[in-house]
Structures are given as structure tokens and as C-alpha cells.
Amino acid sequence: MQKWFFLFAFPLIFIKLRYKGSIIAAIVAWMLMYGSFALGAHTGKTGFIYAVLPLHGFCFTFFFVAGQLYVDEKAPSSLRNAAQGLIAFATYGVGKYLGTLVAGNVVDQYTTQGVHDWVSVWTVPFVMAVIILVGFVSLFRENLNTGSETGNT
Known part of the structure; x- marks a missing residue:
């Protein structure tokens, strides 16, 4: 349900945040989610877990949709379909596969005698999201003058 809300709210918020701000907001929301999950596990209070579940829709929308829009804007018109296919393959295919492998290894690493x-x-x-945030903020340069580069006015 929350994905639909954020999908409809995204265009209004995107006008202000643009690409970099939208992706940063998504990464910060992931940090809040994972931090709250860890805090909930530490305290035993499930309220931390339930309180941040709506952030999943926010993270999904602001990270993936902003990324897809960025690729669509930057790719030459003759390569847009291929570029969109590549980003989908990288995020929904390879990214999810590697994420599953890493998550499985993390759970195995921190499981002792079935606990x-x-x-x-x-x-x-959480730590991975912090590192990704620092890297993204440091390395991503958003050119706000993209309309003239792609032939759009």
C-alpha cells in the first residue's frame, strides 16, 4: 500500500529534491529502516520494526524510480531502451541476486547453534548503507542543466 502512496507523491517531491536528493533520501531511509530493525532486535520492542515498514515504499520509489528517470534523461534516445534494460538487469537481476547471497552469508555468520x-x-x-551514502554523496555529480544536453528545452 505504501508504495502506491509514494509513487503518487514522488513527482511533487522530486521537483524539489531532483535526482541526487531523491536517491540520498532513499539511502537515509534505508539507514533508518535497518537501524530501527537493529534497535528493535536489541530492545525486543516490535514497535521499532512496525513503525518503519512504510519506509520500504519510500526507499523503493525514491531509489529505483529516480535511478530509472536519471538513466532515461542521460541516455541518448537511440539507446534508451537498452539503457533501461541494463539498469533493470543490474538492479532487479544481478543486484538482487548478489544481495541475497550477501544477506544469506551475513545471517549464517551471525547464527550460532541455530540462534x-x-x-x-x-x-x-546499516553500515553498508552508511558507506554507500558517503560514496554516493562524494561521487555523484548532478548536472542541473541537462535539458540542453539531451536536446530537450
């Missing part, structure tokens, strides 16, 4: 250390399990993606 999961959920605080550690959720801390790993």
Missing part, C-alpha cells in the same frame, strides 16, 4: 544475532544481522546493512 540468530539479529542486532548484528541488521547492523551490517
Whole structure:
């Protein structure tokens, strides 16, 4: 349900945040999600877990939709279909496959005699999101003058 809300709200918020701001907001929301999961596991309070579940829709919309729009804007018109296919393959195919492998290994690493250390399990993606945020903020340069480059006015 929350994905639909954020999909409809996205265009209004995107006008202000643009690409970099939208993706940063999504990564920060992932940090809040994983941090809350770790905090919920640490305290035993399920309220932390339920409170941040709507953030999943926000993360999905602001990360994936902004990324797809960015690729669509930057790719030459003759390559747009291929570029969209490549980003879908990278995120929904390879990315999800590698994410599953990493997540499985993290859970295995923090499981002893069948007991999961959920605080550690959720801390790993939290730390990964922090690292990704720092890298993204440092390396991504959004050219706000893209209309003239792509022939759009």
C-alpha cells in the first residue's frame, strides 16, 4: 500500500529534491529502516520494526524510480531502451541476486547453534548503507542543466 502512496507523491517531491536528493533520501531511509530493525532486535520492542515498514515504499520509489528517470534523461534516445534494460538487469537481476547471497552469508555468520544475532544481522546493512551514502554523496555529480544536453528545452 505504501508504495502506491509514494509513487503518487514522488513527482511533487522530486521537483524539489531532483535526482541526487531523491536517491540520498532513499539511502537515509534505508539507514533508518535497518537501524530501527537493529534497535528493535536489541530492545525486543516490535514497535521499532512496525513503525518503519512504510519506509520500504519510500526507499523503493525514491531509489529505483529516480535511478530509472536519471538513466532515461542521460541516455541518448537511440539507446534508451537498452539503457533501461541494463539498469533493470543490474538492479532487479544481478543486484538482487548478489544481495541475497550477501544477506544469506551475513545471517549464517551471525547464527550460532541455530540462534540468530539479529542486532548484528541488521547492523551490517546499516553500515553498508552508511558507506554507500558517503560514496554516493562524494561521487555523484548532478548536472542541473541537462535539458540542453539531451536536446530537450
